Amino acid sequence: xxxxxxxxxxxxxxxxxxxxxxxxxxxxxxxxxxxxxxxxxxxxxxxxxxxxxxxxxxxxxxxxxxxxxxxxxxxxxxxxxxxxxxxxxxxxxxxxxxxxxxxxxxxxxxxxxxxxxxxxxxxxxxxxxxxxxxxxxxxxxxxxxxxxxxxxxxxxxxxxxxxxxxxxxxxxxxxxxxxxxxxxxxxxxxxxxxxxxxxxxxxxxxxxxxxxxxxxxxxx
Numbered sequence: 001x002x003x004x005x006x007x008x009x010x011x012x013x014x015x016x017x018x019x020x021x022x023x024x025x026x027x028x029x030x031x032x033x034x035x036x037x038x039x040x041x042x043x044x045x046x047x048x049x050x051x052x053x054x055x056x057x058x059x060x061x062x063x064x065x066x067x068x069x070x071x072x073x074x075x076x077x078x079x080x081x082x083x084x085x086x087x088x089x090x091x092x093x094x095x096x097x098x099x100x101x102x103x104x105x106x107x108x109x110x111x112x113x114x115x116x117x118x119x120x121x122x123x124x125x126x127x128x129x130x131x132x133x134x135x136x137x138x139x140x141x142x143x144x145x146x147x148x149x150x151x152x153x154x155x156x157x158x159x160x161x162x163x164x165x166x167x168x169x170x171x172x173x174x175x176x177x178x179x180x181x182x183x184x185x186x187x188x189x190x191x192x193x194x195x196x197x198x199x200x201x202x203x204x205x206x207x208x209x210x211x212x213x214x215x216x217x218x219x220x
Contacts (some may be wrong), residue, residue: 002028002160004127005070005095006102007035007082009179010053011046012204013060014196016177018067020129023172024102025066028156032102033070034061037080047183047210050074052203059199083116086123097101098160100125100168105136112143121147125159129170152212186210 006021011033016132021032036040046053052072056075061067072088073080082101089099108128111117120126130136139145153159158166161168177195185192187210193201204210 002030002098002100002125002156003033003089004028004100004102005033005035005085005089007037007073007080007085009046010034010036010057011048011179012053012056012196012200012209014177014179014182014200016175018060018064018197019103019175020104020170020172021061021067022064023170024127024129025070027171028100028159028168031066031068031070032101033072035070035085038074038076039204048207052207056200059203060197062199067102067198083123084181086120087174088153090123096163098125098163099123100127100159102129103169104129105131108136109144109151111147111166112141118147121151121165123163124164125162125166125168127159127168127170129172132141 006017006024008017010017010018017034021034025032029058036050036053036057044083048056051074054069055073057069076084076088078084086099086101090097093099103126105128108126111120127180128136140148146179148167151165153166153168156168159168182192182195184190185195185202196204
């Protein structure tokens with residue numbers, strides 16, 4: 001059975017994240033393990049701490065079959081580099097277990113900036129979710145294009161029958177939501193409640209996350 005991991009900062013988790021996770025679960029017929037990063041190396045420090053972000057994920061998927069939270073990056077000291085997580089997973093699951101990372105198109109295009117990025121293909125498949133504003137039909141960065149040539153497949157069975165090295169384009173509607181937009185709306189007192197699950201909205205309000213201006217505009 002394919003082991004599929006959906007990593008990210010999830011600051012906060014929003015409806016677009018959940019739509020992607022559901023699409024991957026349904027299309028690939030496997031459990032999706034949402035894996036919050038403790039100390040993401042590719043961006044500024046999160047607005048919510050690791051425990052808060054993990055809790056929001058748990059609230060978001062409480063009634064979602066086939067979606068679970070994986071805290072392994074929170075339990076490990078140091079920065080959340082994917083190559084280290086994959087080495088840990090491979091050591092735990094063995095050399096023949098099929099492993100895949102679910103990533104957005106923007107992250108996929110940025111793979112050459114990841115630590116030891118070429119080595120990633122020795123440890124995992126990639127399931128790539130198209131994202132609004134990040135089309136994959138244009139030219140890829142040259143070194144990435146060379147690395148992924150001949151690696152695309154439309155067969156979930158290929159992912160399940162091999163341990164690593166393939167790419168699969170997820171068939172799902174483009175999602176306009178982004179965590180940065182949710183944070184921006186909260187901070188500016190604009191409407192945002194419909195962008196996140198209700199339980200997550202309640203947590204954000206209860207914890208006072210992503211502070212709004214002192215004028216206290218209503219988010220409704």
